[in-house]
Amino acid sequence: MAWFLGTSALAPRFTPTEADLALKAEEQREYVKDLWIFLASVVAFLTIVRALRLVLSLVIRPRSVASLLSEKSGAEVIQAGRNGKVSLRRLPAAFASAFRIVAFRLSLPIGPGSVASVAELTFIFGYIAVMLVILLINTGDLDSWFYEDRAAHLASCQLPLVVALAGKNNIISWLTGVSHEKLNILHRAAARTCLMLLWLHAIARASNGLPEQFDFTHGWMRWGATGLTAFTLAAILSLRPIRNAFFEFFLISHIVLIGIFLIAGFLHTRHPGFGDYVWPALVVWAFDRVFRAARLAWNNRFGISKSERHRTATVELITPDTVRLTLRRCFKWQPGQHAYVILPTVSALPTEAHPFTIASIPDSLDTKGESKDRDVVFLIRAREGFTGRLRDLAANSGVCTVPAIVDGPYGCPPDLTQFTTSILIAGGSGVSYTLPLLLNLVRQTRLGKSAVQRVVFVWSVREADHVRWISQILSEALAVAQSTGLTVDPRVYITGSTPPTPPLPALGYSESDRGSVNMESPISEKDVKMALPAYSALRILHGRPSIRKVLQEEIGVSTGPVSVDVAGPSALSQSVAQALASEITSPMSVLRGAPSVSLHVETFGMTR
Known part of the structure; x- marks a missing residue:
């Protein structure tokens, strides 16, 4: 001061006139x-x-899996293959691929541990x-x-x-x-x-x-x-x-x-x-x-409902470091959106709100009639502060209820039903984002509203025990997918030093279903006798996934546009972006018939 x-003692260089000031x-x-x-x-x-x-997506809607299956049953369909020859008809798609690579997949460091796209x-x-x-x-x-x-x-x-x-x-x-x-x-x-x-x-x-x-x-x-x-x-x-x-x-x-x-x-x-x-x-x-x-008033029915279930949440410790928070509410959301949770008895301040991705979808997989009340599920990885206090509460009290207020939903997740292949990649708690996308694709396929023919679900976790986070709902989704034309390839990578295979819930499959264990998975004979569905593709592997190999293989066999969605640590997101900035999706590859690839990186909750 x-x-x-x-x-103030310094003199100005000249004295402006009224005209100058005007x-x-x-x-x-x-x-x-x-x-x-x-x-x-x-x-x-x-x-x-x-x-x-939006207009183009409504006018040019790809054919659903159901229609493709019915056509295949009547006559052989010859897919447009890739002969390796350059076609100028693919020039717009090549330009679009070049733009995506330069604008969204190339990143530059802007500080310690932080990057930004071009x-x-x-x-x-x-x-x-x-x-x-x-x-x-x-x-x-x-x-x-x-x-x-x-x-x-x-x-x-x-x-x-x-x-x-x-x-x-x-x-x-x-x-x-x-x-x-x-x-x-x-x-x-x-x-x-x-x-x-x-x-x-x-x-x-x-x-x-x-x-x-x-x-x-x-x-x-x-x-x-x-x-x-x-x-x-x-x-x-x-x-x-x-x-x-x-x-x-x-x-x-x-x-x-x-x-x-x-x-x-x-x-x-x-x-x-x-x-x-x-x-x-x-x-x-x-x-x-x-x-x-x-x-907040609408989501939590303040002044509308006297039921306590609209203002409480169930807290459950599913692994030593992870809490499942379930709220029963009367609002809808899109798969992949997030919401802010206020737990007055857990937060340092009564109005303190914390964002988490919603790990459930608003509608059931069996497409039957829905109730107005829906389970809003969050998978919360405990660290320090609020999440640490929540873990301690669940560890000391077991399954319990706490006063809860939810604000949301927020976010603009992509519509994956327009693609032919969907590749979902998650690391750790990032599965809260990719899991509802998978569930929604299974449901939309059953309703005949999705063009997706193949979903590759890649999840990398440190401990095998973490599979419990999603084992039940994943089993249900894969069971429903078997009755549709959707192919789901789930791969769980255990990166810890000792990767025991956790049992997944049995769904009562027939003997023929039980005999389809993929030998690449370390699923034991004991698990098969427990009626563990093998889904013909489930793989639980030890080690880190080769992101580049997974992308190269799946993009190489896709017959249409590919969506890649990733959520997890920034290192995982960057490795996916770098792989998709290589020759796999280069403009020349697109000119020679490679499919267009869209990348969506969910950075919410991640360090940028």
Whole structure:
């Protein structure tokens, strides 16, 4: 503060006239307008792209497995093979493959243990470049008098965007289909850019001298310094090492500091007549909170139902380090979405919400009539903090119920029913994402609404005991899949040093079913006598999967488009992306008949 006060004695380089000030103010309004036109154009473009994709998916629907089977039963069908010759008819698909490789599968490190795709970096650096160009254009050889206030105008006008990118319910996600957790990287980039511009505004103003009407004897100036200090502290505490090490502290401090910043910023900008820049950010924040409150009330039947089952959850320790949390609720979700769980008696704060992927689907596999109440299941790997306390509760109390509130669902998972082959790859608790995708494909195939002919389910876990997480529902899904034309190839890789084979639940198959054990699996004869269904493809293997080999084999035999979905540690996601950036999916391979491959990496809950 003293440094700012001391600079007030410095004289400005010239004394602007009223005409100069009026022209400067007019230019600032125009530059703010131009910036928002550019940003609106980007959002509009992404919205149009999404709309076109939705229209094409409705118009050009692939044939279901049921129709293909009925056709095969009547006459032999000759599949379009790959003769290795280049066909110019595949040129659009080759261009699409090249774009996917460059934009989404190539990644660059942006910090310790953190990477970003080329597409993400393009948006980040493109945003920064546009902000800097608008900031410095027409500044008379970079004279600070021109950009000292323009920096504040550009930063302040972006506050609604910064808040929107952080919100779980925001119009950008609804329009573009990009889920809120993927927008978070843009939120951080935009916020830090605005912080940089606000410091540029403060330093330039102070270095040029603060006239009497702008010194710190005025309350609105002190509010400006207070807001900038709070914003700076929030940015420091949001740095990855601090955020990961003290997440609960980061979350609380972030909300408090940003609240101080927005209120102080409004009080600072209101005096010169620019409060309109800041109060919309408060409206955006309030909209998100009101929408979440309404969703919480509906999901948990506050004021609607007196039944305790709509406001409690069942806690069960299924392995020493994993808890199954089951809630009975009356809302629907898409397979692969996530929700925020509030357990007041377990959390450090009563309103503390934690995100987890929903490991179940809203409808039963047998496609029979559904109840309005549905089991919302979460598989929670215990670590420290909240998950550690939840594990301790389950270990000490056994199967028990606790008060629970759920907020969601959130996320924009892909529609896999349009593909011919689906490859689902998970590491550890990432199976919470791939399992419901598998269950949904089995169900949609039974309903005749899926074109997927083959699903490869790859799951890598450290201990064999972890198979208990999904053994029951996986057994049911594979049993249902046998009655359809869907081929499911489940592979479980045990990476620990001692991989005993856990027994899976028996479903009462016939003797012919029991005799179809795959010899690549270490399933014992004892397990077969226990009526363990072998599914003709189940493989429980010791070691790490060769991701490149799995992808190469499955893409090589697929007769149509392939979807690859991965969830797990960042190392696993990167290995999948690197494999799909190789010659397996190269534009030349596509020109020679290789299928198009779409990759979806579920980074929710993972370190980026």
